[in-house]
Amino acid sequence: MSCQITASCIGCYNCLEVCPRGAIVEEAGHFAIRVKRCNECRENKPGPRCQLICPVEGAICKMVKLCKAEK
Numbered sequence: 001m002s003c004q005i006t007a008s009c010i011g012c013y014n015c016l017e018v019c020p021r022g023a024i025v026e027e028a029g030h031f032a033i034r035v036k037r038c039n040e041c042r043e044n045k046p047g048p049r050c051q052l053i054c055p056v057e058g059a060i061c062k063m064v065k066l067c068k069a070e071k
């Protein structure tokens with residue numbers, strides 16, 4: 001299970017700084033989450049750290065299938 005970054009991302013870098021697993025990568029201004037590294041911050045009760053700090057609603061969601069549903 002992994003979180004995903006959607007096309008709504010504005011490239012603010014916030015999520016990159018809070019991920020404890022180094023799961024978020026940036027290349028040429030495009031942000032993505034490495035599926036194999038992300039564990040959806042299961043140990044963090046409030047939820048995924050990246051999602052909590054992201055200023056854009058819908059830019060980070062859990063799994064691609066749920067992205068549309070959460071918008």
Ligand code: SF4
Nearest residue numbers: 019038040041048050
């Ligand atoms: S959910 Fe947690 S582990 Fe996954 S990318 Fe976000 S901050 Fe990193």
Ligand code: SF4
Nearest residue numbers: 009010012013015054
């Ligand atoms: S915190 Fe949100 S808007 Fe900022 S880079 Fe990450 S996904 Fe994009």
